[in-house]
Amino acid sequence: MHTFNRNPGAAKVRRRNLSRHEQPAPFPMDRPALYFDHAATTPLRPEALDAMRPHLGGVFGNPSSAHRWGRQARAALDEARAECARAVGAEPAEIAFVRGGTEADNMAVLGRAAVAVAAGERPRAIATTIEHPAVREACDEVAARGGESVQVEVDRAGELDKDALADALARGACVLSVMWVNNEIGTVLPVERVASRARAAGVVVHSDAVQAVGKVPVDFGRAGLDLASMTAHKIGGPRGVGLLYRRRGVELAPLLFGGGQERRLRPGTEDVAGAVGLAKALTLAVAEQAAEAERLAAERDRLQAAIVDALPGTRVFGEEGERAPHLLNLGFPELDAATLVMAFDLAGVAVSGGSACASGSTTTSPVLRALYG
Template identity: 55%
Template sequence: MIYLDHAATTPIRSEVREGMIAVLDGDFGNPSSAHGWGRRAAAHLEEARERVADTIEADRSEIYFVRGGTESDNMAILGHAAAVRHQGGTPFAVASTIEHKAVLGAAAEVANQGGRWSTVPVYADGTLDMDALDTALASGATIVSVMTVNNEVGIQLPIEDVVERTSAHRAVSHTDAVQALGKVPVSVRDLPVDLLSLTGHKIYGAKGTGVLFVRRGVDIAPLIFGGGQERALRPGTEDVAGAVGMSIAVELAVQEQESESARLRGLRDLLQSRLEGEIPGLRIHGDVPDRAPHILNVGIPNVDPEALLAGLDLEGIAASAGSACESGAQTASHVLEALYGRLEGVAALRFSLGHSTTEDDVIHAAEGTLKVLERMPSVETPA
């Protein structure tokens, strides 16, 4: 089996598993408890917070452990909207057209709750429509969310410019860095973004783990209520083992980023060259200078995408049709439609590489893809 779907999820690495098991088997107490088990659990939690903070160059008070990337995105956008309303204002969320559905859904919910929301186009060359962003900011945008790296095509967005423009209008900036960590540099010291979202399972951590970075002084209100955990922003008994695993995954991802990114870039380019030379009409989605090294999204004309994926699965190759974050539904990709318009009769296939990917894997994946395509009937493109 050749696993080339690392942008969907990754296996837990041994260091993360061992760190989590040590907590689960030993210091399993509730960190809010005053006895020894509780104090030891609390110590693990704060060590994990410190590890994440040091790795992304934040202060430990700015790190909140949450239950994944979707929750982190929602807490950032809807939590800030709630804070704006509490202060008597009208929240106005702005997001790029190629954001993850967690961001777009949260931004739309701002409007459902009495605020406003809008999108800013991203074009096929990877550029963000800065004039549209400036217009939204001048119209009273309170938060702008632009991802660091797109999860479907790997485009790196100009987040530094976004943060600068947003700050100039005294709005809050948020970036979903879920696909960025471990692939491109992520530092909240170098990038003065106000809110930043991470998840563990994209970087060889556990599912259901995540982080929200909230820069000191940025207003954000809780979305759920209960105890005072995570400084009352995310109440509920903390998942100490998950936080420990998340922190280890973050630390190792950043430590290995430079060497692993170079390795993955070489393998991605090899896979791309093998496919480009053999598939007529192949197009590379997100083929821009600034793209993450681990994602290759190709468009194959006159092919049924579901049949293609099924054929690859039979060949022992795991890939995905665009994003794998919509409960397995093979619907049209909003990202590809935003970038290129409606792609009728084109199968969009995403290969995403990771730690376990070897040169042999890439070569066999290319050969397997060609073998599947040879067996498939051509699909007529609608007029």
């Protein structure tokens, strides 16, 4: 939830400002509570936990070991990879297990920049103005290392500025990153159309699909993407594991060194239990997507209508274009977002004041600033 310009006619709300170090009394967990922050993280699905259990104890081998214990772990890892590939429209060889969405985004942007540098070129990274910080700051890092970061504006309906995109692509780039669903306001971007234009210009295209998987139909191969990121904990899987899709034939340099795991993209012993949990949660999320989208959209619209009716002056962000069903972003006059989040928490309701990756920030969301000024 976010604030916007003050409305002199809005009702005053009596509140006490909490210092940043002051902690509220713990909410009794046996009291009824509402968790409205699934865009930040979701509870682990029982099915995912059940799938993981054998790999948290008995199946303990290193997947790189040649003995039977290692082969048992490798078989589970390979099956998890195949399951994930089927769910997102990819081949198993195109799936790399990683630490999560942030790592996958960094691997896509900085890995492509490293390919350009190795070829003797100055890297240029293109991204929209409403990307997740993992993409936005990775592009900033490209510039800090002597490359160039180019931002393409997006309107409130999720459409990219056509002239700016055409100009950016015409000048060449090591990567174009365009998110599938915005993580704050839920706007769905035209990934397939943008990917088509990028590939026609010979530019590798990446999409942060963290908030898209399980919420809107997703098929990385059909969308024409070269690279894509997603994470398990947004869809009922375990925290700390995600995947990077890399289309066959796309060059990508690793960010880490010291092993040949994950086709040398992500060295280190794989988290077999995490991969298995991700595969189970992803398979279920994709299978349930259509029904869940219908249910979530109805719940979101009902909640939105009730709040807007009860609190005149409430502003709804993200309504101008296609919107993913699970996100509702509201602004309230005269209310500070951080104070409001704390008040909800004291009442046993979990909400967020913006991107979970910007937790603690008191500045206006870059996404809202880019779209609404």
